[in-house]
Amino acid sequence: MAVRPAYFRDVSDSQWNDWKWQQANRIRHLDVLERVLVLTEDERQAVVQASAKFAMAITPYYASLMDAEDPTCPVRRQAVPVMAELEVAASELEDPLAEDSHMPVPNLTHRYPDRALLYATHNCPVYCRHCNRKRKVGDPTSAPKRDELTEAIDYVRRTPAIRDVLVSGGDPLTMADQRLVAVLSDLRSIPHLEIIRIATRNPVTLPMRITPELTAQLQKFHPLFVNTHFNHEKECTEEAGRALTTLADAGCVVGNQMVLLKGVNDDPHMVRRMNQWLLKHRCRPYYIFQCDSVEGASHFRTPVESGVNIIKALRGWTSGLAVPHYVVDLPNGGGKVPVQPMYLTSHDGTQMKFVNYAGEAYTYEEGAASPAES
Ligand code: SF4
Known part of the structure; x- marks a missing residue:
């Protein structure tokens, strides 16, 4: 169970466990963050300067997982800006996977023959500092409009080759149930669409979002796959475990996509423990992504060898189910390639x-x- 920072001591349990309260009370500014964490001078400057480029938002729940005193805390590093974000290496790109240049209609990327990626919202409970869509995520002016989503879904309807749609964003579970259900219903009404996937970090950053009311709706859209994004065992709380098992109980096939981050999760032993915990909660480790060449993420990027070493430490030493694919998503839209020992x-x-x-x-x-x- 996450321990609440003193700043939130007077918040009632019912508020704390209410995803709407958590979403409404996200930490967005320096004055509140300073009352929750002991910030370094670098973090203090970055909250003002770096977050002007890529917004900062942290749910009180996710803040409660952070070490208030330690700037190297792996949870803190994923959500609190640092000045290194403002350094852009020559090899880094604003849109590293060239998603925007493979859009036949706004808010839909169609790169691979039989699947498409739908951007349902640009909002997330927490803005991850390593996000490869920071060019638009967190920017309310770039949020998909209702008629644009309709146009994107119509594209899927008139493209019979598409049998798999990944609903992503941003984080689609930041949408109200009614709005999400409308999108899923429109997709499910397409006869040639075989599977729907949802990409969400809510089980990690806002696990109280996975309510019985939500899963009662989700189970109408099977086969439904939910891919989440645990990066460190500190995120493996009782609340997060309950979110995963609630999704699995509702018949969702749940997988994890970890992003390899220097100083956060480039420790093979930690990854093994985390993956074993995920399996216990019926979430299959699916991918480890090499951190994309997105602008301002050099401080997170590891050598590819680090990912290979993680797979080496998993394969044979624990259940094959706990061994994900380690992939490099090639810049400029080359697609994912697996890298193996x-x-x-x-x-x-x-x-x-x-x-x-x-x-x-x-x-x-x-x-x-x-x-x-x-
Ligand atoms: S939840 Fe996903 S889309 Fe949102 S900021 Fe994190 S990595 Fe980016």
Whole structure:
């Protein structure tokens, strides 16, 4: 159970556990943040300067997971601006995945043949400092308009190749139930659309959003996949666990997409513990993303080797279910490519030499292909 900072001591339990109260009372300005955390001079300056470029918002719940005294706290680093955000490396891009240049209509990216990405809102409970959509997330002037969402859904309707839509944003669960249900109903009425996915960080940053009323609605739209974004075991609270199991009880297939961040989660042992906790709460670790080349995120980016080392520390050492795909999402819209430790050390004719997870060498002899295989 998260421990409330003293600043929120007088808040009643019913307010604290009400997602609308949490959303309405997000920390957005320096004067409140300073009363919750002991800020460094760098953080204090960045709350004013960096957040003018990319808004700051922190739910009281997420703030309660932070170490008030320690600026290296992994939860704090994800949500409190630092001045390094203002440094833009030559290789960094405003839109690193070229999502905006693959938009046939506003608010919908159609890059891969059979799936599309719908931006339902640009609001989130917490604005993650590593967000690869900071160019528009948190900016109310760029929020999708109702008729633009209708146009985007109409595009899906007239494009039979699309069998999978990812409803993202921003965070679609920041929308009121009624509005979200309207979007999901419109999508579900499209006969060729097989699956709907929702990308949401609410189980992490605002777990009280996962109410029985919400899940009663969500279960009308199966098959529905929910992908969330846990990055550190400090986020694995009782409240977060309850949010995940509530989604799973409602029949949602729940997965986690971790973003690899230097000094936050580049520790293989921590990732193993977190992934095991996720599985216990019926959430399957799905991806580890290399931090995208988005502007102002150099301080978060690790060498690719760090991700490979995490997979090495998982594969064979724990359930295969706890081993996600480690991927680099290539800049300029190249798409995701998996990166793996090298287990195949040589391939000579029919003889393949491997090292296993423990570093032991084995030889596998390929059989002659049967007539059916040739
Ligand atoms: S919840 Fe997702 S979209 Fe919102 S700020 Fe975080 S990473 Fe970006």
